Amino acid sequence: MSALRTPPPGTAAASSSTTSQPASASTLAATSPFGPAPTTTASASTGVPYPGTSPGMPVRLGAGRGRVVVRDAVHALEGLNIMGLCKRMFVLLAALAVTMVGGAGAATAAVQPSEQDNSWIVAAHQANLAEIATGKMAQDKGTSAVVKDLGERFVTDHTKLDDSLKTLAGDLNVTLPNEPNAEQKAVAQKLSDTAAGADFDKMWIQQQLAGHAKVMTATQQEIDKGEAAQVKQAAEQALPIIKAHHEALMKAAPNFGVQPSQ
Structure with missing residues (x-):
């Protein structure tokens, strides 16, 4: 067994002294890897940063x-x-x-219609009323199958157009009249006073050509100058139907001795 080694004199005493005595503040500051701590402080109530510090330190x-x-x-x-x-x-x-x-x-x-929009809605509605009335008259008094068929077609198409127009007028608070305008009523009266036969058929074709031409012009004007989008859309939907009616009348006109230009 090896002999026990005796520590040099004074070593045990130094070790004991080191472990038993706490390091002083100055000693810790000197050996700290962060360097000496700041010596000034800030008020705890204000939260002002302490001098010598910066964000992240x-x-x-x-x-x-x-x-x-x-x-x-x-x-x-x-x-x-x-x-x-x-x-x-x-x-x-x-x-x-x-x-x-x-x-x-x-x-x-x-949704606010302009004066142009209001005028077109009223005019289109009255034209529909006139076409429905004279279309029914053609079915009753016409002697030509062409006149009767066109009359039936006009009643159907203008009734649908007017139903949509009345809904639009209600949405926009536009008041609609209950009857055609004075000119349209005069035409209807003239047709009513004409006896059934060739004269009636010719007059009916003539009046329908003139009436549809006026409605086409007014509807195109609404498309070009109207302001309310929903009214312009109604005019755009109606115009092809009105043009188709006019084209059918132009095609039938020569058979009744009517010049298409009329």
Whole structure:
């Protein structure tokens, strides 16, 4: 067995002294990898940064002082976050209010018909009433199959057009008359006074050509100069039907001794 080695004199005493005596603050500051701790402090109530520090630097203070610094920093950040959120919410709410008001104004403006729109709605409605009345008259008094067939077709088509037009007028608060205009009523009266036969058929073709030509012109004007989108759309949907009627009348006119230009 090897002999026990005796430590040199004074070694045990030095070790004992080292382990039993705590290091001083100056000794710890000197040996710290962060260097000496700052010596100035800030008020715990204001949260003002401590001199010698910058964002991201560890705070090397005593345990109690470190907790105060952390608390003040958290409070300051919370205050900034709350203010920032309040500002962002105010901006968002203001933008939303402007958008809602602007959208409501645009929707209101979109449904307001102009004088041109109102005039076309009323004129188209009265033309429909006149075509329905004279179309029924053609079925009753016409002697030509062409006149009877055209009369039936006009009644069907203009009834559908007028149903849509009445719905549109209701949506836009446009008041519609209950009868054709004075000129249209005079034409209907003239046809009513004419006896059934060739004279009636010829007069009917002539009056229908003139009436559809006027309606085509008025409808094209609405498409070109109207302002309310829904009224312009109604005119665009009606125009092909009116043109088809006019073309059928132009084709039939020579058979009744009527010049197409009439």
